[in-house]
Amino acid sequence: MVSSSSSLLFSLPLCGGISHSTRSPVYSANLSTFRVSEKREIVCACMAPPRNATDGFSTLNINDSSVTKIFGSAQEPEGESDVLIECRNVYKSFGKKHILKGVSFKIRHGEAVGIIGTSGTGKSTILKIIAGLLAPDKGDVYIRGRKRHGLISDEEISGLRIGLVFQSAALFDSLTVRENVGFLLYENSSMGEEQIAELVTETLAAVGLKGVEDRLPSELSGGMKKRVALARSIIFDNTKETVEPEVILYDEPTAGLDPIASTVVEDLIRSVHFKGEDELRKPGKIASYVVVTHQHSTIRRAVDRLIFLHEGKIVWEGLTHEFITSTNPIVQQFASGSLDGPIKY
Numbered sequence: 001m002v003s004s005s006s007s008l009l010f011s012l013p014l015c016g017g018i019s020h021s022t023r024s025p026v027y028s029a030n031l032s033t034f035r036v037s038e039k040r041e042i043v044c045a046c047m048a049p050p051r052n053a054t055d056g057f058s059t060l061n062i063n064d065s066s067v068t069k070i071f072g073s074a075q076e077p078e079g080e081s082d083v084l085i086e087c088r089n090v091y092k093s094f095g096k097k098h099i100l101k102g103v104s105f106k107i108r109h110g111e112a113v114g115i116i117g118t119s120g121t122g123k124s125t126i127l128k129i130i131a132g133l134l135a136p137d138k139g140d141v142y143i144r145g146r147k148r149h150g151l152i153s154d155e156e157i158s159g160l161r162i163g164l165v166f167q168s169a170a171l172f173d174s175l176t177v178r179e180n181v182g183f184l185l186y187e188n189s190s191m192g193e194e195q196i197a198e199l200v201t202e203t204l205a206a207v208g209l210k211g212v213e214d215r216l217p218s219e220l221s222g223g224m225k226k227r228v229a230l231a232r233s234i235i236f237d238n239t240k241e242t243v244e245p246e247v248i249l250y251d252e253p254t255a256g257l258d259p260i261a262s263t264v265v266e267d268l269i270r271s272v273h274f275k276g277e278d279e280l281r282k283p284g285k286i287a288s289y290v291v292v293t294h295q296h297s298t299i300r301r302a303v304d305r306l307i308f309l310h311e312g313k314i315v316w317e318g319l320t321h322e323f324i325t326s327t328n329p330i331v332q333q334f335a336s337g338s339l340d341g342p343i344k345y
Protein backbone atom coordinates (compact mmCIF):
# COMPACT_ATOMS: atom_id res chain seq x y z
CA MET A 1 0.00 0.00 0.00
CA VAL A 2 1.37 3.31 -0.92
CA SER A 3 0.75 6.61 0.58
CA SER A 4 2.26 9.80 -0.61
CA SER A 5 2.21 13.25 0.74
CA SER A 6 3.24 16.73 -0.09
CA SER A 7 6.31 16.29 2.04
CA LEU A 8 8.08 13.80 -0.13
CA LEU A 9 10.19 13.85 -3.17
CA PHE A 10 11.46 11.14 -5.28
CA SER A 11 13.98 10.27 -7.81
CA LEU A 12 14.52 6.72 -8.35
CA PRO A 13 16.87 4.26 -9.75
CA LEU A 14 16.21 1.22 -7.62
CA CYS A 15 18.25 -1.24 -9.56
CA GLY A 16 18.78 -4.15 -7.27
CA GLY A 17 16.72 -2.67 -4.46
CA ILE A 18 17.68 -0.80 -1.34
CA SER A 19 20.07 -2.09 1.21
CA HIS A 20 19.66 -1.01 4.77
CA SER A 21 22.24 1.24 6.28
CA THR A 22 22.62 3.31 9.39
CA ARG A 23 22.03 6.43 7.35
CA SER A 24 18.64 5.34 6.35
CA PRO A 25 15.40 6.68 7.74
CA VAL A 26 13.31 3.83 9.10
CA TYR A 27 11.84 1.84 6.27
CA SER A 28 9.66 -1.16 5.80
CA ALA A 29 10.59 -4.60 4.54
CA ASN A 30 9.10 -3.93 1.13
CA LEU A 31 12.06 -2.86 -0.94
CA SER A 32 10.09 -0.50 -3.05
CA THR A 33 8.50 1.24 -0.09
CA PHE A 34 10.14 2.89 2.82
CA ARG A 35 8.98 4.89 5.72
CA VAL A 36 10.46 8.18 6.68
CA SER A 37 10.45 9.47 10.22
CA GLU A 38 7.74 6.92 10.95
CA LYS A 39 5.22 9.20 9.29
CA ARG A 40 5.27 8.67 5.58
CA GLU A 41 5.86 6.09 2.97
CA ILE A 42 7.53 6.62 -0.33
CA VAL A 43 7.74 4.44 -3.33
CA CYS A 44 10.50 4.99 -5.80
CA ALA A 45 10.87 3.86 -9.37
CA CYS A 46 12.45 2.58 -12.08
CA MET A 47 15.05 0.50 -13.64
CA ALA A 48 16.88 -1.61 -16.09
CA PRO A 49 17.82 -2.94 -18.47
CA PRO A 50 20.03 0.09 -18.84
CA ARG A 51 20.34 1.28 -22.34
CA ASN A 52 22.45 4.02 -23.65
CA ALA A 53 20.66 7.32 -23.17
CA THR A 54 20.77 8.03 -26.83
CA ASP A 55 19.86 4.70 -28.26
CA GLY A 56 16.75 4.53 -30.29
CA PHE A 57 15.83 8.16 -29.74
CA SER A 58 15.46 10.86 -32.24
CA THR A 59 15.67 14.07 -30.32
CA LEU A 60 12.68 16.28 -30.81
CA ASN A 61 13.40 19.89 -31.49
CA ILE A 62 10.58 21.72 -29.80
CA ASN A 63 11.52 25.00 -31.42
CA ASP A 64 11.26 23.44 -34.81
CA SER A 65 8.22 24.69 -36.68
CA SER A 66 7.37 21.14 -37.74
CA VAL A 67 6.63 20.42 -34.11
CA THR A 68 3.94 23.06 -34.14
CA LYS A 69 2.26 20.96 -36.76
CA ILE A 70 2.64 17.85 -34.66
CA PHE A 71 1.31 19.17 -31.39
CA GLY A 72 -0.84 22.00 -32.62
CA SER A 73 -3.02 19.64 -34.56
CA ALA A 74 -4.40 16.16 -34.20
CA GLN A 75 -1.67 14.88 -36.50
CA GLU A 76 0.18 11.94 -35.01
CA PRO A 77 3.96 12.13 -35.31
CA GLU A 78 5.52 9.31 -37.21
CA GLY A 79 7.35 6.70 -35.17
CA GLU A 80 7.01 5.89 -31.51
CA SER A 81 10.62 5.24 -30.64
CA ASP A 82 10.93 8.56 -28.82
CA VAL A 83 7.91 8.01 -26.58
CA LEU A 84 9.19 7.66 -23.02
CA ILE A 85 5.88 7.61 -21.18
CA GLU A 86 2.38 6.99 -22.39
CA CYS A 87 -0.88 7.11 -20.47
CA ARG A 88 -3.56 5.27 -22.36
CA ASN A 89 -7.19 5.78 -21.38
CA VAL A 90 -6.41 6.15 -17.67
CA TYR A 91 -9.24 6.20 -15.13
CA LYS A 92 -8.91 6.85 -11.41
CA SER A 93 -11.52 7.26 -8.68
CA PHE A 94 -11.23 7.87 -4.96
CA GLY A 95 -14.34 6.39 -3.43
CA LYS A 96 -17.25 7.95 -5.29
CA LYS A 97 -15.12 10.74 -6.70
CA HIS A 98 -14.31 9.98 -10.32
CA ILE A 99 -11.17 12.00 -10.87
CA LEU A 100 -9.64 10.78 -14.13
CA LYS A 101 -12.01 9.65 -16.86
CA GLY A 102 -10.01 8.34 -19.75
CA VAL A 103 -6.81 10.35 -19.95
CA SER A 104 -4.40 9.60 -22.79
CA PHE A 105 -1.18 11.35 -23.69
CA LYS A 106 2.45 10.72 -24.53
CA ILE A 107 5.66 12.27 -23.25
CA ARG A 108 8.39 12.15 -25.85
CA HIS A 109 12.13 12.33 -25.49
CA GLY A 110 13.18 15.96 -25.28
CA GLU A 111 9.81 17.38 -24.31
CA ALA A 112 9.02 19.97 -21.66
CA VAL A 113 5.34 19.48 -20.93
CA GLY A 114 3.00 21.37 -18.62
CA ILE A 115 -0.18 19.91 -17.15
CA ILE A 116 -2.63 22.60 -16.18
CA GLY A 117 -6.24 22.79 -15.08
CA THR A 118 -8.43 23.87 -12.21
CA SER A 119 -7.82 22.75 -8.64
CA GLY A 120 -8.84 19.21 -7.83
CA THR A 121 -9.01 18.11 -11.45
CA GLY A 122 -6.46 15.34 -10.98
CA LYS A 123 -3.15 16.84 -12.06
CA SER A 124 -1.15 15.56 -9.09
CA THR A 125 -2.98 12.26 -9.37
CA ILE A 126 -1.78 11.76 -12.93
CA LEU A 127 1.80 12.55 -11.89
CA LYS A 128 1.60 9.95 -9.15
CA ILE A 129 0.22 7.43 -11.63
CA ILE A 130 3.08 8.14 -14.04
CA ALA A 131 5.58 7.81 -11.19
CA GLY A 132 4.05 4.49 -10.18
CA LEU A 133 2.93 5.71 -6.77
CA LEU A 134 -0.71 5.15 -7.67
CA ALA A 135 -2.20 2.52 -9.96
CA PRO A 136 -4.91 3.46 -12.44
CA ASP A 137 -8.29 1.78 -11.94
CA LYS A 138 -8.52 1.29 -15.67
CA GLY A 139 -6.23 2.04 -18.57
CA ASP A 140 -2.49 1.61 -18.84
CA VAL A 141 0.80 3.36 -18.39
CA TYR A 142 3.59 2.45 -20.77
CA ILE A 143 7.20 3.20 -19.92
CA ARG A 144 9.32 3.16 -23.06
CA GLY A 145 6.70 1.00 -24.72
CA ARG A 146 6.41 -1.52 -21.90
CA LYS A 147 3.19 -1.76 -19.99
CA ARG A 148 3.53 -1.13 -16.29
CA HIS A 149 1.70 -3.61 -14.10
CA GLY A 150 0.42 -2.21 -10.82
CA LEU A 151 2.65 0.03 -8.79
CA ILE A 152 6.26 0.59 -9.40
CA SER A 153 8.40 -2.05 -7.79
CA ASP A 154 11.96 -3.15 -7.63
CA GLU A 155 11.10 -5.88 -10.06
CA GLU A 156 10.05 -3.47 -12.73
CA ILE A 157 12.18 -3.19 -15.77
CA SER A 158 11.76 0.02 -17.64
CA GLY A 159 15.08 1.53 -18.64
CA LEU A 160 13.76 4.92 -17.60
CA ARG A 161 14.43 6.75 -14.39
CA ILE A 162 11.49 8.80 -13.21
CA GLY A 163 11.86 11.45 -10.54
CA LEU A 164 8.95 13.12 -8.80
CA VAL A 165 9.55 16.42 -7.08
CA PHE A 166 6.71 17.16 -4.72
CA GLN A 167 5.29 20.58 -4.17
CA SER A 168 7.09 21.13 -0.89
CA ALA A 169 10.77 20.39 -1.05
CA ALA A 170 10.18 17.24 0.99
CA LEU A 171 13.63 17.03 2.47
CA PHE A 172 14.38 14.71 5.34
CA ASP A 173 14.53 17.10 8.27
CA SER A 174 17.09 15.21 10.29
CA LEU A 175 19.52 14.70 7.41
CA THR A 176 22.02 17.26 6.17
CA VAL A 177 21.80 18.67 2.68
CA ARG A 178 24.59 16.29 1.63
CA GLU A 179 22.73 13.28 3.00
CA ASN A 180 19.48 14.43 1.43
CA VAL A 181 20.95 14.96 -2.01
CA GLY A 182 23.08 11.81 -1.94
CA PHE A 183 20.41 9.70 -0.26
CA LEU A 184 19.77 7.21 -3.04
CA LEU A 185 23.45 6.87 -3.84
CA TYR A 186 24.30 6.07 -0.22
CA GLU A 187 21.51 3.51 -0.29
CA ASN A 188 21.82 2.02 -3.75
CA SER A 189 25.17 2.57 -5.33
CA SER A 190 28.57 1.09 -4.81
CA MET A 191 30.07 4.56 -4.75
CA GLY A 192 32.28 5.45 -1.81
CA GLU A 193 31.41 8.23 0.63
CA GLU A 194 33.99 10.60 -0.78
CA GLN A 195 32.85 10.01 -4.32
CA ILE A 196 29.25 10.67 -3.33
CA ALA A 197 30.23 13.79 -1.42
CA GLU A 198 32.06 15.11 -4.48
CA LEU A 199 29.12 14.36 -6.73
CA VAL A 200 26.73 16.01 -4.28
CA THR A 201 28.86 19.16 -4.24
CA GLU A 202 28.98 19.20 -8.03
CA THR A 203 25.23 18.63 -8.32
CA LEU A 204 24.48 21.37 -5.80
CA ALA A 205 26.72 23.70 -7.79
CA ALA A 206 24.75 22.77 -10.92
CA VAL A 207 21.64 24.20 -9.27
CA GLY A 208 23.50 27.24 -7.98
CA LEU A 209 24.17 26.23 -4.37
CA LYS A 210 27.58 26.33 -2.74
CA GLY A 211 28.77 25.57 0.77
CA VAL A 212 25.45 24.30 2.11
CA GLU A 213 26.30 20.60 2.29
CA ASP A 214 26.47 20.46 6.08
CA ARG A 215 23.34 22.47 6.73
CA LEU A 216 20.06 21.02 7.85
CA PRO A 217 16.93 21.79 5.80
CA SER A 218 15.64 24.02 8.62
CA GLU A 219 18.59 26.33 7.96
CA LEU A 220 17.59 26.95 4.33
CA SER A 221 15.13 29.36 2.73
CA GLY A 222 12.13 28.00 0.79
CA GLY A 223 13.83 28.68 -2.55
CA MET A 224 17.03 26.96 -1.41
CA LYS A 225 15.06 23.93 -0.29
CA LYS A 226 13.51 23.68 -3.74
CA ARG A 227 16.98 23.78 -5.27
CA VAL A 228 18.17 21.03 -2.93
CA ALA A 229 15.12 18.97 -3.92
CA LEU A 230 15.97 19.56 -7.55
CA ALA A 231 19.58 18.51 -6.95
CA ARG A 232 18.32 15.34 -5.30
CA SER A 233 16.19 14.55 -8.31
CA ILE A 234 18.99 14.96 -10.86
CA ILE A 235 21.87 13.24 -9.10
CA PHE A 236 22.72 9.80 -10.37
CA ASP A 237 25.41 7.19 -10.18
CA ASN A 238 27.96 8.39 -12.71
CA THR A 239 30.18 5.34 -12.29
CA LYS A 240 27.79 3.22 -14.33
CA GLU A 241 28.69 2.60 -17.92
CA THR A 242 25.22 3.18 -19.25
CA VAL A 243 22.81 5.83 -18.22
CA GLU A 244 19.06 5.57 -18.58
CA PRO A 245 17.28 8.69 -19.73
CA GLU A 246 15.53 10.47 -16.94
CA VAL A 247 12.15 12.14 -16.78
CA ILE A 248 11.37 14.49 -13.93
CA LEU A 249 7.85 15.22 -12.79
CA TYR A 250 7.49 18.52 -10.95
CA ASP A 251 4.36 19.09 -8.90
CA GLU A 252 3.82 22.83 -8.58
CA PRO A 253 7.51 23.67 -8.30
CA THR A 254 6.94 27.41 -7.96
CA ALA A 255 3.95 27.38 -5.62
CA GLY A 256 4.49 29.71 -2.71
CA LEU A 257 7.53 31.43 -4.19
CA ASP A 258 7.81 35.14 -4.87
CA PRO A 259 7.99 36.12 -8.56
CA ILE A 260 11.76 36.36 -8.65
CA ALA A 261 12.32 33.09 -6.80
CA SER A 262 9.82 31.55 -9.24
CA THR A 263 11.87 32.76 -12.18
CA VAL A 264 14.99 31.25 -10.64
CA VAL A 265 13.29 27.86 -10.25
CA GLU A 266 11.75 28.02 -13.73
CA ASP A 267 15.17 28.69 -15.21
CA LEU A 268 16.70 25.89 -13.15
CA ILE A 269 14.11 23.48 -14.49
CA ARG A 270 15.11 24.51 -18.00
CA SER A 271 18.80 24.36 -17.17
CA VAL A 272 18.83 20.73 -16.04
CA HIS A 273 17.10 19.65 -19.24
CA PHE A 274 19.55 18.30 -21.77
CA LYS A 275 18.77 21.20 -24.07
CA GLY A 276 19.71 23.64 -21.34
CA GLU A 277 22.91 24.51 -19.57
CA ASP A 278 23.30 24.19 -15.84
CA GLU A 279 24.98 26.65 -13.50
CA LEU A 280 28.30 25.00 -14.30
CA ARG A 281 27.60 25.69 -17.99
CA LYS A 282 27.29 21.98 -18.69
CA PRO A 283 24.33 20.56 -20.60
CA GLY A 284 21.64 19.24 -18.27
CA LYS A 285 20.97 15.53 -17.99
CA ILE A 286 17.20 15.35 -17.96
CA ALA A 287 15.63 13.85 -21.08
CA SER A 288 12.11 15.22 -20.57
CA TYR A 289 10.06 16.78 -17.85
CA VAL A 290 6.47 17.37 -16.87
CA VAL A 291 5.40 20.32 -14.75
CA VAL A 292 2.07 20.62 -12.98
CA THR A 293 1.49 24.29 -12.34
CA HIS A 294 -1.04 27.07 -11.90
CA GLN A 295 1.50 29.83 -12.36
CA HIS A 296 1.34 31.71 -15.63
CA SER A 297 5.02 32.58 -15.42
CA THR A 298 5.91 28.90 -15.10
CA ILE A 299 3.70 28.01 -18.05
CA ARG A 300 5.36 30.68 -20.17
CA ARG A 301 8.91 30.15 -19.03
CA ALA A 302 9.36 26.49 -18.19
CA VAL A 303 7.34 24.43 -20.68
CA ASP A 304 6.86 24.12 -24.43
CA ARG A 305 3.69 22.10 -24.66
CA LEU A 306 0.57 22.08 -22.54
CA ILE A 307 -2.04 19.52 -21.60
CA PHE A 308 -5.22 20.98 -20.15
CA LEU A 309 -7.10 18.70 -17.80
CA HIS A 310 -10.70 19.48 -16.94
CA GLU A 311 -13.24 17.34 -15.13
CA GLY A 312 -11.11 14.27 -15.56
CA LYS A 313 -10.42 14.63 -19.27
CA ILE A 314 -7.95 16.33 -21.53
CA VAL A 315 -9.91 19.16 -23.10
CA TRP A 316 -7.06 20.92 -24.89
CA GLU A 317 -3.46 20.30 -25.95
CA GLY A 318 -1.14 22.66 -27.72
CA LEU A 319 2.06 24.60 -27.69
CA THR A 320 2.53 27.14 -24.94
CA HIS A 321 2.19 30.13 -27.23
CA GLU A 322 -1.11 28.75 -28.53
CA PHE A 323 -2.56 28.76 -25.04
CA ILE A 324 -3.06 32.52 -24.94
CA THR A 325 -4.68 32.68 -28.36
CA SER A 326 -6.82 29.58 -28.02
CA THR A 327 -10.49 30.01 -28.81
CA ASN A 328 -11.45 27.10 -26.56
CA PRO A 329 -13.79 28.71 -23.99
CA ILE A 330 -12.39 26.62 -21.13
CA VAL A 331 -8.84 27.66 -21.97
CA GLN A 332 -9.87 31.28 -22.44
CA GLN A 333 -11.53 31.40 -19.05
CA PHE A 334 -8.59 29.73 -17.36
CA ALA A 335 -6.08 32.01 -19.06
CA SER A 336 -7.99 35.15 -18.12
CA GLY A 337 -9.05 34.05 -14.65
CA SER A 338 -12.59 35.17 -15.42
CA LEU A 339 -15.52 34.05 -13.30
CA ASP A 340 -17.66 33.86 -16.43
CA GLY A 341 -17.39 30.79 -18.57
CA PRO A 342 -17.83 27.04 -18.61
CA ILE A 343 -15.69 26.45 -15.49
CA LYS A 344 -17.93 26.73 -12.44
CA TYR A 345 -16.71 27.10 -8.89
Ligand SMILES: Nc1ncnc2c1ncn2[C@@H]1O[C@H](COP(=O)(O)OP(=O)(O)OP(=O)(O)O)[C@@H](O)[C@H]1O
Pocket residue numbers: 094097099117118119120121122123124125126
Ligand atom coordinates in the same frame (compact mmCIF):
# COMPACT_ATOMS: atom_id res chain seq x y z
N1 LIG B 1 -5.42 9.54 -1.88
C1 LIG B 1 -6.56 10.18 -2.08
N2 LIG B 1 -7.70 9.79 -1.44
C2 LIG B 1 -8.87 10.42 -1.67
N3 LIG B 1 -9.01 11.47 -2.49
C3 LIG B 1 -7.92 11.90 -3.12
C4 LIG B 1 -6.64 11.29 -2.96
N4 LIG B 1 -5.75 11.92 -3.74
C5 LIG B 1 -6.43 12.91 -4.36
N5 LIG B 1 -7.73 12.89 -3.99
C6 LIG B 1 -8.77 13.76 -4.49
O1 LIG B 1 -8.71 13.73 -5.90
C7 LIG B 1 -8.98 15.01 -6.42
C8 LIG B 1 -7.83 15.39 -7.34
O2 LIG B 1 -6.68 15.64 -6.54
P1 LIG B 1 -5.32 16.16 -7.19
O3 LIG B 1 -4.43 16.49 -6.07
O4 LIG B 1 -4.87 15.21 -8.21
O5 LIG B 1 -5.84 17.48 -7.91
P2 LIG B 1 -5.00 18.67 -8.55
O6 LIG B 1 -5.57 18.91 -9.88
O7 LIG B 1 -3.54 18.38 -8.48
O8 LIG B 1 -5.40 19.84 -7.56
P3 LIG B 1 -4.59 21.16 -7.13
O9 LIG B 1 -4.42 21.97 -8.38
O10 LIG B 1 -5.53 21.83 -6.17
O11 LIG B 1 -3.31 20.72 -6.48
C9 LIG B 1 -9.19 15.95 -5.23
O12 LIG B 1 -10.57 16.05 -5.02
C10 LIG B 1 -8.55 15.22 -4.11
O13 LIG B 1 -9.15 15.53 -2.89
